[in-house]
Amino acid sequence: MSDEIDPITLAVLAGRMEQIADEMDATLFRAAFNPIIAEAHDASHGLYDAETGDTLVQGKSGLPIFVGVMSYAVKAVIDKAAADGDLSDGDIYIFNDAHIGGTHLSDMRLVRPYFHDGQLFCYLASVGHWHDVGGAVPGNYNPGATDAFQEAFVLPPVKLARAGQISQDIIDILLRNTRLPQSAHGDLNGQLGALDLGVRRMDELLAEYGAQTVRTALNALQDRAETLMRAELSALPDGRWEAEDFLDNDGISADPLPIRVSLEIEGDRMALDFSGTAPRCAGPVNIALPTTVATAYVAVKHIFSDLPANSGVMRPIDVRIPGGSMLAADFPAPTGGYTETILRMIDVIFSAMAQAAPDRVVANAYGTINALSIAGRRANGQPWVMFSFYGGGHGGSSETDGLNHGNAPISTATIPPMEILEAAYPVMFRQWALRPDSGGAGQHRGGMGAVYEIEVLEENGAEFFLFGERGCFAPKGVAGGAAAEVNAFSYEQDESWVTPDLVSKMRGARLAQGQAVRLETPGGGGYGPPSDRDPSAVARDVSRGLVSPQQADAAYGVHWREVSR
Numbered sequence: 018m019s020d021e022i023d024p025i026t027l028a029v030l031a032g033r034m035e036q037i038a039d040e041m042d043a044t045l046f047r048a049a050f051n052p053i054i055a056e057a058h059d060a061s062h063g064l065y066d067a068e069t070g071d072t073l074v075q076g077k078s079g080l081p082i083f084v085g086v087m088s089y090a091v092k093a094v095i096d097k098a099a100a101d102g103d104l105s106d107g108d109i110y111i112f113n114d115a116h117i118g119g120t121h122l123s124d125m126r127l128v129r130p131y132f133h134d135g136q137l138f139c140y141l142a143s144v145g146h147w148h149d150v151g152g153a154v155p156g157n158y159n160p161g162a163t164d165a166f167q168e169a170f171v172l173p174p175v176k177l178a179r180a181g182q183i184s185q186d187i188i189d190i191l192l193r194n195t196r197l198p199q200s201a202h203g204d205l206n207g208q209l210g211a212l213d214l215g216v217r218r219m220d221e222l223l224a225e226y227g228a229q230t231v232r233t234a235l236n237a238l239q240d241r242a243e244t245l246m247r248a249e250l251s252a253l254p255d256g257r258w259e260a261e262d263f264l265d266n267d268g269i270s271a272d273p274l275p276i277r278v279s280l281e282i283e284g285d286r287m288a289l290d291f292s293g294t295a296p297r298c299a300g301p302v303n304i305a306l307p308t309t310v311a312t313a314y315v316a317v318k319h320i321f322s323d324l325p326a327n328s329g330v331m332r333p334i335d336v337r338i339p340g341g342s343m344l345a346a347d348f349p350a351p352t353g354g355y356t357e358t359i360l361r362m363i364d365v366i367f368s369a370m371a372q373a374a375p376d377r378v379v380a381n382a383y384g385t386i387n388a389l390s391i392a393g394r395r396a397n398g399q400p401w402v403m404f405s406f407y408g409g410g411h412g413g414s415s416e417t418d419g420l421n422h423g424n425a426p427i428s429t430a431t432i433p434p435m436e437i438l439e440a441a442y443p444v445m446f447r448q449w450a451l452r453p454d455s456g457g458a459g460q461h462r463g464g465m466g467a468v469y470e471i472e473v474l475e476e477n478g479a480e481f482f483l484f485g486e487r488g489c490f491a492p493k494g495v496a497g498g499a500a501a502e503v504n505a506f507s508y509e510q511d512e513s514w515v516t517p518d519l520v521s522k523m524r525g526a527r528l529a530q531g532q533a534v535r536l537e538t539p540g541g542g543g544y545g546p547p548s549d550r551d552p553s554a555v556a557r558d559v560s561r562g563l564v565s566p567q568q569a570d571a572a573y574g575v576h577w578r579e580v581s582r
Contacts, residue, residue, distance in 0.1 A: 022233045030226065030234040031074075031325075037218040038062050038076030041143065041211040046078070048210055050203030051148040052441060053404065056433040060145035062211055064219075064235075065091040067130075067137045071328035073235050081318060082359065082427045083144050084326055085311025086119025087126070091140045093117045094128040097174050106132040107181030109212065111191075112174040113150060115165070116348040119307035121355045122150055122169035123157045125204070127177065129212045133223050138232070141215040143208040147201055149402055151194040156390035156404030158484040160268035160522035162301045162351040169353075170194035183209075196392075196400050242329030247285035249321050250333060253374055257281040260368035261293075262361050262381075265489040267300030268354070268522045273489065274298060274343065276361045280369035289313050289366065290337040294344055301353040301484075303346035310336050312359040315427055316366040320377050356386045356406075357486040359427055364493065367412075371495035376415045380457065380542030381492035382426050383409025383466055385485045385504055385521065387536055391444065391471065391528070393479035401475075403442040408432045410456045410464030410540030413498055418554075419464030419541035421451055421563075443475035452502070452537055454565050457491075458572035459498030459543020460550050465563055466502065466538035478529045481508070487539045488521030498543030499572065505537040547572050552580040 022030075041062035049055040061079025063072055070092030075084050093112075098104040110128045115121050127143045151170035153159050162168045177187050191205070192198040223231055257279055264274040277293035297303055304312075313336045324330050338345045344362070346352060360382075367378040386406035394400050411420040424432055435446045448470040456463035473479045483506055491500040504521055507514040509532040517523040528534070555573045558564040564572075 022230065022237055026230070027234050027237055030231060031238055033222055034064060034074040035077065037215055037222070038064065038074050039078060040218060041215045042076040042078040044211040044214050045143065045145060045207045048203070048207030049145065050200045052433045052437055053148060054145045054204060054207070056437050057406070057431055060143070061087065062141070062143050062215065063087060065140040065142055067139050068095070070095055070140070071239070073139060073239070073327055075326050080427065081315045082120065082311055085314040086307045087142050087144055088328060089307035090118030090126045090144070091128055091142055093174055094140070104130055104137070105180040106130070107178060108176055109178035109209070110174050111177040111187065112172045113169070114171055114173050115352045115355070116305045116346070117174070119305055119311055121353050122165065122171060123147055125150070125208070127208045127212060129216070131216060131219055133228050138223070138228060141212055143211050145204055145208055147195070147204055148404060149196045149200070154390065154482050154524070155196055155392035155402040156482070158353055158388040158390060158404070158482060159301060159524065160354065160482065160484045161524045162353055163269065163299050165349040165351055168301060168351055196402060238325060239327050239329035242325040242327050243332045245324050246321065246330050247333050249324070250282055250287050251285045253282050255283050256373060258369045258372040260365040262365050262368070262493070263490045264302055264357060264361055265486055265521050266519050267298040267302050268484070268519065269300040271519060274302065276358070276365055278365045278369055280366065280373065282373065286333045286335070288335040288337060291342065291344055292337065292339050294339065294342045296341050297343050297346050297350055301351035302358050303343045303350045303352050304355045304358050305352055306338060306345045308352070308355055308359060309338050309344040309362070312362045313366070316363045319363070319426060320370055354484050356388070356425070356427065357484070360384045360425060360486070363426060368493060368495060375496040378495060379414040379419065380412025380459070380463055380495045380498050380544045382411045382423070382541050383501065383539040384487045384492050385409070385539070386425050387504070387538060388484040389534070389536065390482045391442070391473065391479050391534070393475050394477055395443065395475060396477065401442055403438060403444060405433050405438060407467065407469055407536055407538055409466040409538035410501060412492065412495070412541035413457070413459045413461035413463050413544030415544060416461070418461045419456060421464040422467045423464060443473065445472045445474055446470065447472050447533060451563065452540065453562055454568045455502040456540030457494045457499040457501040457543035458547040459494055460545025460547070461543065462550065462558070463492070463494070463498070463501045463541030463543050466540040469536040470533050472533040473528045473530055476530050478527060480525055480527050481523070481534055482525060483517070483521070483523040485521035492539050492542045494542035494544065496544055497546040499547060501540035501542050504539050506535070508532070508534040548574070556580040
């Protein structure tokens, strides 16, 4: 069937379908009440196969991690509809169960079947990070959770709409299980609006080209993605390479948790085997199998960046996950900190690939989103929850230095601007700046992390919760590059600054009015031997305050000083 459509029509249809998903993204970003969606773009939309749930098309502005996990979410809806036997045009399913649909309970998923001429054609889906979904901790990143019920309200797949009629009962349940019902209601309406727009655009597309032509194009796009992936793998050397890294802890025990991978290439196929990874742990850094497979996809897309974003890319790739490991956790294992675990997965995949084809990868990025919640009540009793994530340095590459103060490589999200956060919440940023000396040295050095210092202005004070990583194990360099600086967190108590016992995780400490927290985020690892760096580049870094003279002397030797004279 892939040969039944001419290349020009295929290219046009590919662009049109991507545009549909992009418009759905934009619709939600503009309508959402929650800054994590509206500003940070922690959401995604796409088109999915009517029988398998496989990803057909995803918007370019959404989070890449959702490409894989949303196919599992759609498949869960397909299975439920088959069991219930009552799928209708205008139905909309909603759920947040991470063990079925991947990621964590903060991500609310809406799945809608799309019918054309009375026949199911595909599914449209929307996922967005809601600001608060109940649970023990405002914002839901509970570093001390030992089961899913301590993280958030758990909603299995249920029908929010039946044949176009919204169930107010479901909405009432959702809004009763959040500290911020107005925000949740706004986000829900934004997602519903995005799905409505997707239906209209699909109607227009099929009216213009016909269902058979569009279906042929979707099949062709997946087949061609597979062909391109096989060609990329065939161009790499055969072999087997291994890598290992660690999470600081699980939020309960201080014991580090290994994540291991062996990467094997044979001809036009690749295997990623995570045997030797830590078993399921007590705390919330477990991830469900859908999340693990989706993370492998994200890493592969980084390595082979020119390939299309659909399920055909993964056909030649075997992802092997040991049963009972923290990468295949069953319900009700806590998964709230999934971001930290998948970042480490990407790091080890990059480190393994660097041994086979170093020009294909970058050094490790900063490796933690530093999910920080600061919450309290205003003088009028109104609750407020400032949840956000924070940036750090990206790794150096074979071509250039790493990006300073970027967002995590699991997403295309942006860090919410300081002005937005200060306008929405009773806080003040004393500092928002690059962190000197935080990037790893190398021929191409790692990018700089950042320093954030946030003061509470509310007279009632606030409590805070931190879910971070990389406080013990630094982001690694590749191809001879040096590691970056580790994460550092502290907070004011009385007249002194205090650090958490678990380094990168903290639950429920109080801040009085005028007290602050401080995040000093990691940089990225370096690429290539530091001795190969151009001395003039070192001198430029020193003159810009990115690298101190002392660090330049230690990492690069004194020869750079001759250039700066």
